[in-house]
C-alpha cells in the first residue's frame with residue numbers, strides 16, 4: 001500500500017509540474033515567507049504544562065478508515081486546534097485516499113501562527129518546493145518509502161529550503177537510516193503503513209534508540225487523554241493526533257485536554 005500511495009503522489013506531482021515547471025515553482029518557493037524553526041520549537045518543553053506538544057492533524061479520510069470527516073473549512077478546524085494550544089498543525093495534502101490538497105495547506109497556513117506540516121508521500125524535490133511555496137514549515141519523509149541515499153538527499157534539500165523534517169520510522173533499522181540522514185524530529189508511526197496494523201507498544205520499544213536532543217514524536221491511534229499520557233510517560237516530546245480530533249465536536253477542548261495529559 002505504501003508503494004502505491006507514493007506512486008500516486010508522484011504521478012499527481014508530475015501532473016502539477018506540467019502546469020508549473022520546477023524552475024518557476026522554485027522562484028515562487030524562495031520568495032515565500034521563511035519557514036519557522038519547528039525543530040527548535042518542538043525540542044523546547046512547553047512552559048505552561050507538563051504534557052507533550054500536540055501536533056493536531058487535518059485529515060478527511062484515510063485508506064485504513066475510509067471517510068472520517070468532511071472538513072469543509074480546514075482553516076476553521078486548524079484555528080480551533082491552535083486555540084486549544086496545538087504546537088503544530090499537520091495537513092494531509094495527499095489527494096487520492098486522504099482527500100487532501102495543497103489548497104488545504106495554504107488555507108491552514110493563512111489561518112494559524114504555529115508551524116504547519118505538509119503530510120504527504122514525498123519522494124521528489126518538486127514536492128518539497130511545493131511544500132515551501134504553499135506555506136509549510138515542516139515536511140514528512142517516510143523512511144520505509146525511500147532508499148537510504150534518497151532519504152539523505154531529500155532531507156538535505158528540505159533543510160536547504162529552511163524546512164524542518166519529520167522523519168517517520170516504524171522499526172529499529174529505520175531509526176538507523178533516519179539518524180544517518182541527521183533527523184532532528186523523529187516520528188514513530190505506531191500504525192504500520194504497509195499493512196495498517198496498529199502497534200501501540202512500538203513507541204516505547206523504540207524510544208531508547210532516539211538520542212537526546214532529537215524530538216521524539218509518537219504517531220497514530222490516540223483516542224483519549226490516557227493514550228497521550230502513556231506516550232508521554234514513555235518519553236514522547238510530541239504526540240500526533242488525527243482521527244480522534246477530526247471526529248470530535250469540540251476539537252479545541254480535546255486538544256487542550258490532550259496537551260495536559262502527563
Ligand SMILES: O=P(O)(O)OC[C@@H](O)[C@@H](O)c1c[nH]c2ccccc12
Nearest residue numbers: 189219220221222240241242243244
Ligand atoms: O488518525 P490517527 O490514528 O490519530 O493518526 C494520525 C497520523 O499519525 C496518521 O495520519 C499518519 C501517520 N503517518 C502518516 C503518513 C501518511 C499519512 C498519514 C499518516
